[in-house]
Amino acid sequence: MTELSGNCLIGQSGGPATVVNASVAGLITEALNHGCIDEIYGALNGVAGILHEDLIDLAAESQQTIRGLRHTPGAALGSCRAKLKNPQDFDRALEVIKAHNIRYYFHIGDGDAQEFAVKLAELAKAQDYDLRVIGVPKTIDNDLPGTDHSPGYGSAAKFIATTVRELSADAEATAHHDIVTIIEVMGRNTGWLAAAASLAKRRDQPNDPPHLVYVPEVAFSSGKFIDDVRRILKRELHCVIVVGEGLVDTDGNYVAVETTEVGAPAQLGGVGEHLRELVEQQIGAKVRVSRLGVAQRAAAHVASKTDAEEAFLAGQAAVKAAMNGENNRLVTLLRGDGDHYTCETGLTNLAEVVGNVKKLPREWINEDGVSMNFQFFRYATPLIQGELAVPYDNGLPTHVRLHGERVSKLLGGYES
Amino acid sequence: MTELSGNCLIGQSGGPATVVNASVAGLITEALNHGCIDEIYGALNGVAGILHEDLIDLAAESQQTIRGLRHTPGAALGSCRAKLKNPQDFDRALEVIKAHNIRYYFHIGDGDAQEFAVKLAELAKAQDYDLRVIGVPKTIDNDLPGTDHSPGYGSAAKFIATTVRELSADAEATAHHDIVTIIEVMGRNTGWLAAAASLAKRRDQPNDPPHLVYVPEVAFSSGKFIDDVRRILKRELHCVIVVGEGLVDTDGNYVAVETTEVGAPAQLGGVGEHLRELVEQQIGAKVRVSRLGVAQRAAAHVASKTDAEEAFLAGQAAVKAAMNGENNRLVTLLRGDGDHYTCETGLTNLAEVVGNVKKLPREWINEDGVSMNFQFFRYATPLIQGELAVPYDNGLPTHVRLHGERVSKLLGGYES
Numbered sequence: 001m002t003e004l005s006g007n008c009l010i011g012q013s014g015g016p017a018t019v020v021n022a023s024v025a026g027l028i029t030e031a032l033n034h035g036c037i038d039e040i041y042g043a044l045n046g047v048a049g050i051l052h053e054d055l056i057d058l059a060a061e062s063q064q065t066i067r068g069l070r071h072t073p074g075a076a077l078g079s080c081r082a083k084l085k086n087p088q089d090f091d092r093a094l095e096v097i098k099a100h101n102i103r104y105y106f107h108i109g110d111g112d113a114q115e116f117a118v119k120l121a122e123l124a125k126a127q128d129y130d131l132r133v134i135g136v137p138k139t140i141d142n143d144l145p146g147t148d149h150s151p152g153y154g155s156a157a158k159f160i161a162t163t164v165r166e167l168s169a170d171a172e173a174t175a176h177h178d179i180v181t182i183i184e185v186m187g188r189n190t191g192w193l194a195a196a197a198s199l200a201k202r203r204d205q206p207n208d209p210p211h212l213v214y215v216p217e218v219a220f221s222s223g224k225f226i227d228d229v230r231r232i233l234k235r236e237l238h239c240v241i242v243v244g245e246g247l248v249d250t251d252g253n254y255v256a257v258e259t260t261e262v263g264a265p266a267q268l269g270g271v272g273e274h275l276r277e278l279v280e281q282q283i284g285a286k287v288r289v290s291r292l293g294v295a296q297r298a299a300a301h302v303a304s305k306t307d308a309e310e311a312f313l314a315g316q317a318a319v320k321a322a323m324n325g326e327n328n329r330l331v332t333l334l335r336g337d338g339d340h341y342t343c344e345t346g347l348t349n350l351a352e353v354v355g356n357v358k359k360l361p362r363e364w365i366n367e368d369g370v371s372m373n374f375q376f377f378r379y380a381t382p383l384i385q386g387e388l389a390v391p392y393d394n395g396l397p398t399h400v401r402l403h404g405e406r407v408s409k410l411l412g413g414y415e416s
Numbered sequence: 417m418t419e420l421s422g423n424c425l426i427g428q429s430g431g432p433a434t435v436v437n438a439s440v441a442g443l444i445t446e447a448l449n450h451g452c453i454d455e456i457y458g459a460l461n462g463v464a465g466i467l468h469e470d471l472i473d474l475a476a477e478s479q480q481t482i483r484g485l486r487h488t489p490g491a492a493l494g495s496c497r498a499k500l501k502n503p504q505d506f507d508r509a510l511e512v513i514k515a516h517n518i519r520y521y522f523h524i525g526d527g528d529a530q531e532f533a534v535k536l537a538e539l540a541k542a543q544d545y546d547l548r549v550i551g552v553p554k555t556i557d558n559d560l561p562g563t564d565h566s567p568g569y570g571s572a573a574k575f576i577a578t579t580v581r582e583l584s585a586d587a588e589a590t591a592h593h594d595i596v597t598i599i600e601v602m603g604r605n606t607g608w609l610a611a612a613a614s615l616a617k618r619r620d621q622p623n624d625p626p627h628l629v630y631v632p633e634v635a636f637s638s639g640k641f642i643d644d645v646r647r648i649l650k651r652e653l654h655c656v657i658v659v660g661e662g663l664v665d666t667d668g669n670y671v672a673v674e675t676t677e678v679g680a681p682a683q684l685g686g687v688g689e690h691l692r693e694l695v696e697q698q699i700g701a702k703v704r705v706s707r708l709g710v711a712q713r714a715a716a717h718v719a720s721k722t723d724a725e726e727a728f729l730a731g732q733a734a735v736k737a738a739m740n741g742e743n744n745r746l747v748t749l750l751r752g753d754g755d756h757y758t759c760e761t762g763l764t765n766l767a768e769v770v771g772n773v774k775k776l777p778r779e780w781i782n783e784d785g786v787s788m789n790f791q792f793f794r795y796a797t798p799l800i801q802g803e804l805a806v807p808y809d810n811g812l813p814t815h816v817r818l819h820g821e822r823v824s825k826l827l828g829g830y831e832s
Contacts, residue, residue: 016589045592074585078592161812166714169490169815173432176461176494199812293706298582301718304811384811395720395800396577396615399585 004130006103007039008319010058012075012138013046013113017152017297018159019304019311020138021069021076023108026315027136028058028066034323037104041407046080046109047116050093051414055100055407068400070308071390073300076402084116089416090123097124097131099410104132104322106315110139110150111353114330118350121328134318135330135350138311140297142192145358146348147332151314152297154307154383157196159299160185160242161384163292165200168209168240175238177286180229180279183210184272184291187244191215191360193296194244196380198372206371209240214275216246217360218369220255225275226282228370233285247271301397305386310343317345341382420546422519423455424735426474428491429462429529430554433568433713434575435720435727437485437492439524439552442731444474444482450739453520457823462496462525463532466509467830471516471823484816486724487806489716492818500532505832506539513540513547515826520548520738522731526555526566527769530746534766537744550734551746551766554727556713558608561774562764563748567730568713570723570799573612575715576601576658577800579708581616584625584656591654593702596645596695599626600688600707603660607631607776609712610660612796614788622787625656630691632662633776634785636671641691642698644786649701663687717813721802726759733761757798 010027012020024042031037040058043049056077058066069076084090097105097120107117114135124131137144142153164183171181187193194215201208211232214220232239247255256271272289279287310333317331329347336342364376390397426443428436440458447453456474459465472493474482485492500506513521513536523533530551540547553560556572580599587597603609610631617624627648630636648655663671672687688705695703726749733747745763752758780792806813 012589016586048592072585073582074587075589079589080592081590158811162717163711163715165812165815166489166716167710169488169716170432170710170714171490173428173491173495174497176464176496203810288710290709290711291707294583294586294704295579295706298586299579300582300585301578381810386811387808392803394619394797395574395802396581399581 003036004103004132005036005038006101007041008037008104008106009041009043009055009097009100009102010077010106011043011046011050011108012077012079013107013109013116014079014081014138015297016073016075016079017138017140018073018155018300019151019308020108021072021074022308022311023136023138023151023315024076025066025069026312027106027319030316030319032059034319041100041102042077045078047084047093048080048082049078050096051089051416053096053409053411056402057405057407060405061403065400065402068398070312071300071303071388071397072399073298083112086416090119092414093120094123094127094129096411098129100407103130106134106136106318108136108138110141111144111356114350115354118328118354121350132322132325132327133350134322134326136314136318137330137332140193141187141190143190143357144353145356146330146352148335149333149383151307151311153192154304154310155299156193156296157199157380158304158384159296159302160193160196160292161199162302164197164210164240164242167290168200171209171238171240175236178233179238180285180287181238181240182272182275182287182289183240183242184289185242185244186296187216188246189216189357190246191217191244194242195360195372195376197242198376199380199384207236210242211236211239212241212370213372214241214243214247214370215360215365216244216248217362218365219250220247221250222278225278229279229283233283241275243271243275245271300388301390303388303390304384305388306383308388313345321347419452420519420548421452421454422517423457424453424520424522425457425459425471425513425516425518426493426522427459427462427466427524428493428495429523429525429532430495430497431713432489432491432495433554433556434489434571434716435567435724436524436554437488437490438724438727439554439567439731440492441482441485442728443522443552443735446732446735448475450735457516457518458493461494463500463509464496464498465494466512467505467832469512469825469827472818473821473823476821477819481816481818484814486728487716487719487804487813488815489714499528502832506535508830508832509536510539510543510545512827514545516823519546522550522552522734524552524554526557527560527772530766531770534744534770537766548738548741548743549766550738550742552730552734553746553748556609557603557606559606559773560769561772562746562768564751564759565749565799567723567727569608570720570726571715572609572712573615573796574720574800575712575718576609576612576708577615578718580613580626580656580658583706584616587625587654587656591652594649595654596649596701596703597654597656598688598691598703598705599656599658600705601658601660602712603632604662605632605773606662607633607660610658611776611788611792613658614792615796615800623652626658627652627655628657628786629788630657630659630663630786631776631781632660632664633778634781635666636663637666638694641694645695645699649699657691659687659691661687716804717806719804719806720800721804722799724804729761737763
């Protein structure tokens with residue numbers, strides 16, 4: 001393999017995740033180790049930054065800032081949900097990449113977002129431009145196939161389990177009021193995040209809250225739901241329910257879809273309120289609904305150290321893969337076989353994760369359909385271990401912002 | 417003053433607060449220092465436990481458990497919102513207290529909850545029963561008069577400021593989308609909690625999020641609101657708004673009241689959704705609404721060390737006051753005059769806090785009505801300092817539960 005000299009570019013895409021900036025830090029740190037990489041650029045706001053040639057010089061950032069990325073939520077480079085459809089847009093993206101002699105492109109994102117990376121790699125190949133494209137996985141939803149788990153999931157799981165445990169303590173304090181607590185979590189089509197709430201149970205205390213966990217992998221029936229809630233209220237006086245936003249009924253339709261503009265993709269959410277109505281109307285108990293919302297992907301102050309370290313590692317691994325001549329590949333996380341949890345990185349084809357979703361295995365869910373068995377606990381427990389050391393200043397966790405020194409534009413403006 | 421020998425009883429009342437159990441720990445710890453206190457009892461579920469003679473032996477709890485109360489959210493003894501109205505209920509409460517030779521009653525609660533303590537003290541006096549009643553303040557709302565601040569507020573403020581800072585980082589990552597982020601916080605009739613979100617701003621960065629803070633102390637006008645949002649969107653591309661649930665319009669009516677049963681007290685909440693509609697209809701920007709919900713009073717994993725220590729101190733001070741012969745008094749927190757923050761305890765009459773609410777001073781709010789000035793920052797910043805050392809086990813913060821050894825009942829059953 002011949003050494004390929006030139007610049008590298010990093011882009012973030014899709015919704016932010018708590019540790020997504022740790023992958024940026026890993027990429028930059030590793031890129032500095034390789035002499036064939038001249039400049040380390042970042043694209044502002046994902047693919048939008050490439051199209052509009054909004055690039056910044058990441059090597060010019062202070063070391064302090066790069067270190068601080070490891071505990072900064074959001075997406076330091078800015079993100080973007082736009083999906084390029086127009087072939088001219090891809091041509092333009094490659095034109096910008098060529099103009100800046102980018103030879104390595106690292107794309108941090110979920111399954112949807114990686115479609116851009118695949119198409120860019122294909123276009124470069126078709127135009128015989130030597131570009132190595134490596135994807136870095138990121139999603140709190142944990143639904144990427146081909147990887148044991150995704151950076152972002154462990155921290156979201158830790159936040160959810162922590163919060164469910166705390167809200168349950170509050171609910172227990174008022175348990176004699178016959179209160180039903182409903183906690184709605186994210187997870188568009190999979191139950192990984194809802195299942196993570198089960199981690200709030202103490203060891204060998206299956207009756208601990210959350211008492212009922214509803215995941216999209218198990219078709220929802222309102223009759224069974226009411227029976228479930230009645231059973232728990234009889235046993236515990238109060239009932240803590242966790243529900244994933246993407247819950248579907250026996251016909252495969254979403255149980256709750258928020259009203260949205262005509263033609264726009266379905267905006268999930270509101271399933272907690274839907275369950276509230278069922279309980280109020282059919283049982284008459286008092287209900288409190290909490291939606292954990294964006295904090296699930298932003299609560300860096302309670303991030304998993306394991307997750308943050310793996311996100312950094314995934315960034316480093318992407319650069320190493322590119323140095324090894326890999327192209328059109330996605331970094332994966334591989335779990336060791338031993339009893340003691342270990343994790344190393346691997347690679348899969350980028351195209352494998354586009355449009356494919358990994359669901360929570362049905363055999364990890366108990367027969368009752370509302371609780372997880374030991375297989376899930378064995379899987380998820382290692383991912384929330386350790387507390388990220390977030391520096392506090394004046395009582396609050398600190399974040400960094402990139403200085404963002406602009407790279408001079410070499411091309412004219414662009415309207416997509 | 418003659419020494420008064422007998423048992424003491426602790427009750428918790430009103431909604432839980434993150435550090436309310438630290439006051440229980442302070443009470444027990446101090447009570448053990450005084451030989452004239454024989455038994456240390458707790459009433460389960462507040463006044464309900466007194467009426468039904470559901471008492472537990474707190475001295476029988478392990479030291480480990482009592483220490484663990486300092487980082488356990490909820491209300492370890494159980495709480496209660498019931499207000500006694502029936503005179504027989506008060507007679508019964510005093511009957512139970514006499515039967516168990518209770519000579520010291522410590523009541524942890526907010527202003528509403530302290531009404532019970534006042535009436536109990538008056539009844540005991542009328543019946544010539546030597547009982548010393550001391551209240552311990554507790555409310556995340558921070559609306560108790562007569563005290564510089566209330567235990568519970570600092571931790572809620574720290575949680576809110578932390579979360580607003582994290583949600584803002586997420587919002588900034590997608591700022592080019594022209595997104596309005598609305599964060600709804602608690603605070604029934606005062607803006608203390610909403611104002612605390614301002615602490616998320618970095619020092620000397622007044623343009624940091626949150627960009628607009630709406631508090632009940634400033635009458636809400638939808639016209640000005642839309643102008644405010646337009647101004648911020650022009651300057652920042654995105655806009656982070658924090659709003660207190662108890663917002664009122666120029667006529668003094670709540671801006672948003674959730675539908676509730678006829679005759680029940682108004683259930684606040686939903687003001688975030690109300691503002692969403694205004695923005696969507698009149699500006700057409702995309703809006704995300706987060707309601708921070710019960711986590712504001714339960715997020716022990718991010719509790720303020722200062723707050724937890726003061727809650728413990730308030731518990732200790734209550735016992736000391738009782739030992740000094742005080743009765744029908746509330747422990748208060750007094751701030752020192754120096755530049756360096758100091759806090760000691762004082763006492764006020766219990767009746768002073770019943771039905772009275774301390775509002776956020778108007779002169780601490782800037783002329784624009786949507787931001788706080790240095791007087792608020794000087795007041796609130798010390799209250800969120802320090803991180804409570806919460807022990808983690810298996811990736812999650814640990815809580816304790818009382819063993820709850822029951823005290824034998826001496827009276828017959830009671831139906832209120």
